[in-house]
Amino acid sequence: MLELDKLDRKILAELQKQGDISNLELAERIGLSPTPCARRVKRMQDEGLILGQVTLLEPAMLGLKLSALVQVSMDRHTPDRFERFESEILKHPEVLECLLITGQSADYQLKVVVSDMDEYQEFLLNTLTRIEGVADVHSSFIMRKVLDTTALPLKHIGAH
Structure with missing residues (x-):
């Protein structure tokens, strides 16, 4: 199991709500600058926690x-x-x-x-x-x- 801090959990919660959110908007929502936010997302992707993005259809x-x-x-x-x-x-x-x-x-x-x-x-x-x-x-x-x-x-x- 990965170690996740409060910011990681906030990132994941936002990505689960809106997977196509821009890094800039994601960083603003969680209160982090864009570069560290992108690094965190990339780390969670590389570690296999974030599996991908999908488009949900009605x-x-x-x-x-x-x-x-x-x-x-x-x-x-x-x-x-x-x-x-x-x-x-x-x-x-x-x-x-x-x-x-x-x-x-x-x-x-x-x-x-x-x-x-x-x-x-x-x-x-x-x-x-x-x-x-x-x-x-x-x-x-x-x-x-x-x-x-x-x-x-x-x-x-x-x-x-």
């Missing part, structure tokens, strides 16, 4: 109005079954997230985003259930997002 504006959480159970719990499932699921851009989980009857939880129920049915019947080893699938559909963030909590990180 799914509904692209016609992607149906989101599902899908729990998948495998027929056998062997490394080759899991590897095969994971390599297959990576080929499908409608799967935004694939998590190997515990504490449920399922082995995986997927987050799937598609345009409508017809497209979901197509994905379910012609893709997901045809992956070798998939034994059971349970789908839940998201009615409303109460919280949807990519920001990590930084309040107590590195504080001494």
